[in-house]
Amino acid sequence: MLLPDRMGDIAEDEASFYSNAEDYWKEVPPTVDGMLGGYGRISSIDINGSKAFLQKFLGEGEGKTGTGCALDCGAGIGRITKRLLLPLFNTVDLVDVTQEFLDKAKTYLGEEGKRVGKYLCSGLQDFVPESGRYDVIWIQWVIGHLTDDHLVEFLRRCKKALQPNGLIVIKDNVSYEGVVPDDVDSSVCRDLKIVHSLVARAGLRIIHEEQQMNFPKEIYQVHTLALR
Numbered sequence: 298m299l300l301p302d303r304m305g306d307i308a309e310d311e312a313s314f315y316s317n318a319e320d321y322w323k324e325v326p327p328t329v330d331g332m333l334g335g336y337g338r339i340s341s342i343d344i345n346g347s348k349a350f351l352q353k354f355l356g357e358g359e360g361k362t363g364t365g366c367a368l369d370c371g372a373g374i375g376r377i378t379k380r381l382l383l384p385l386f387n388t389v390d391l392v393d394v395t396q397e398f399l400d401k402a403k404t405y406l407g408e409e410g411k412r413v414g415k416y417l418c419s420g421l422q423d424f425v426p427e428s429g430r431y432d433v434i435w436i437q438w439v440i441g442h443l444t445d446d447h448l449v450e451f452l453r454r455c456k457k458a459l460q461p462n463g464l465i466v467i468k469d470n471v472s473y474e475g476v477v478p479d480d481v482d483s484s485v486c487r488d489l490k491i492v493h494s495l496v497a498r499a500g501l502r503i504i505h506e507e508q509q510m511n512f513p514k515e516i517y518q519v520h521t522l523a524l525r
Contacts (some may be wrong), residue, residue: 311444315420317483318442319394327401332373334482339512343519344380346509347468350521351433353505354464355385362464363432366414368392370421371439375402375410382435383409390431392417392424422447426458434458437468441484445495452499452524465501465524467492468509470517486517496524 330337354362367382369375372391382389383406391413393399399416406413417424422443426434434455440448455465472486479486487495496503501524509519 314444314483315422315442319420321482322395323397325395327374327398327405329374329376332376332398336513336516340376340380342511343509344377346507346511347377347381347435347437347521348385350505350507350523351381351385351466354523360462362462363460365432365460366390366430367433367435368426368431368458370424370434370436371442372402373398374405377435377437378402378413379406379409382433383412386432388412388414390415390417392419392421392426394418394420421451424451425454428457429460431455431458432460432463434463434465435468436466438470440467440469440492441479441486442482448495449498452496452501456499456501459525463525464504466521467496467524468519468521471520472517489520492520492522496522501525 325331328337329340333340355364364386366388367386368390369378369382370392372378372393373395375391378389378391389412391399391402396418399418402416403410421439443451452465459465469492470486471489471492474488476491477486493503503522504525505523507521509521512519
């Protein structure tokens, strides 16, 4: 069993942790199936679950989150932007470490892509979102590519990038115990307790959390967390 101290090893060799991930994604085809590691068939289940989750918070009135601008983190070719964020928000920005994916997004998003504000090519460990710009910052299947310290720092920067009543959403796989490394794509999968502790370190609180249902049994559980 690999326990959380494995993250210490990764932090020591941080440069290759990031460069190996970049190399991995450069070889991945810019398709929905590529974005989902061969699990393209789960895309609709994923999007429908995310939409039901997000719509609990959006709208007019006290404490509700606005629908002006969203940020898609680790956006890839824009699968989530196209099917979840553009239908709900006026403007969406995309950030991804792989320029080829962002180039592909421009055609993949079609006519609605006119409402994309910015295509930003950066790893999240280096990315500084614009202060006060976003109603929702959506971070899906990408936190495993950040070290603990970089994830905490990134979440702190995201907090500053929110509009009043804005929301940060993390949707990701969680392990059963500890930190499980994936040497194929140079990422890690953390258990829920560790994710909770990193969120708290970033000065954020979890206002709602759900498990995504109806995913294949063989993949890790996926949890969605809304943070403010």
